[in-house]
Amino acid sequence: MAGKGVKSFGIGALAARAALAWIRHDPQAAQLERTNFHGRTVTLAGGPALAAGATVGAAFGAPTPAVTAAVVTAGATAGAVGFYDDLVGNRPEQKAAKGFAGHLGALREGRVTSGLVKIVGMGAAGLAAAALLTGDPRVRAHRSRQRGGAMRGAADVLLGAGVIAGTANLLNLLDLRPGRALKAGALIGAPLAVGRGGGVAAGTLGAGAALLPADLGEEIMLGDAGANALGALLGVALAARTGPAGRAVALTVLAALTAASEKVSFTKVIQDTPWLRELDALGRRPAE
Numbered sequence: 001m002a003g004k005g006v007k008s009f010g011i012g013a014l015a016a017r018a019a020l021a022w023i024r025h026d027p028q029a030a031q032l033e034r035t036n037f038h039g040r041t042v043t044l045a046g047g048p049a050l051a052a053g054a055t056v057g058a059a060f061g062a063p064t065p066a067v068t069a070a071v072v073t074a075g076a077t078a079g080a081v082g083f084y085d086d087l088v089g090n091r092p093e094q095k096a097a098k099g100f101a102g103h104l105g106a107l108r109e110g111r112v113t114s115g116l117v118k119i120v121g122m123g124a125a126g127l128a129a130a131a132l133l134t135g136d137p138r139v140r141a142h143r144s145r146q147r148g149g150a151m152r153g154a155a156d157v158l159l160g161a162g163v164i165a166g167t168a169n170l171l172n173l174l175d176l177r178p179g180r181a182l183k184a185g186a187l188i189g190a191p192l193a194v195g196r197g198g199g200v201a202a203g204t205l206g207a208g209a210a211l212l213p214a215d216l217g218e219e220i221m222l223g224d225a226g227a228n229a230l231g232a233l234l235g236v237a238l239a240a241r242t243g244p245a246g247r248a249v250a251l252t253v254l255a256a257l258t259a260a261s262e263k264v265s266f267t268k269v270i271q272d273t274p275w276l277r278e279l280d281a282l283g284r285r286p287a288e
Helices: 003-024 046-061 065-088 099-108 114-134 137-144 149-174 180-192 199-216 223-240 244-261 266-272 274-281
Strands: 033-035 041-043
Touching (some): 003 199, 046 199, 065 114, 065 149, 065 223, 114 149, 114 223, 149 180, 149 223, 180 199, 199 223, 223 244, 266 274
């Protein structure tokens, strides 16, 4: 991790801790309390704290203004729409809609679900962030020397948007046990934090590292706000450091994992695989 990456990591960690402390001391903080799968009371404050800290750290580590803008767009939007779903999604009329088809069915009945708001918001954020990355002067200059520059640019944006939204969705799918999403994010982000241009991933990982003990200790939960922001920012880091071929490969893997989640339980796969089970449980507070 280069010097700027180390600074980004530290800034992300400090910002996440400060945000968590501020949110937990807010007079309305009790409204964020939820019961987790162990029956313990935890707070959703971890989600917006991670989104804020990771966005600040990643923005500091961004190598160009275009990447900074992409980071802020993806991180802030993912955190906001995810937090809205965290607050509203447990209402009875919202819980009835499951999956993309369920949200579309509710829309046909004249109801806009929080899940649909999250899907549309993440899609729009992915497109906007990818367009900002593709508009980076260095990328644009390289593309202008190639044939079919405009078409390549449109393809780059679509692939980048898919990577950003797809990574956000994957981390959200994994956020079913304490610490799991943050550990998965560390595995994805560690290679992206190495070398020049690694500041975006480093800042994101710093925020995650700062909140990991509280997540493993079942004091906080990330919710959709935290998991979506974590994934979206790692998606930006990946899209910023890869060309069309790399983005296409990443998107193929993300699509395959998302499709697999419809058929198999990731939690069951983890429990049935010894080394994954040990990694998943590492540092976690034991069940009483």
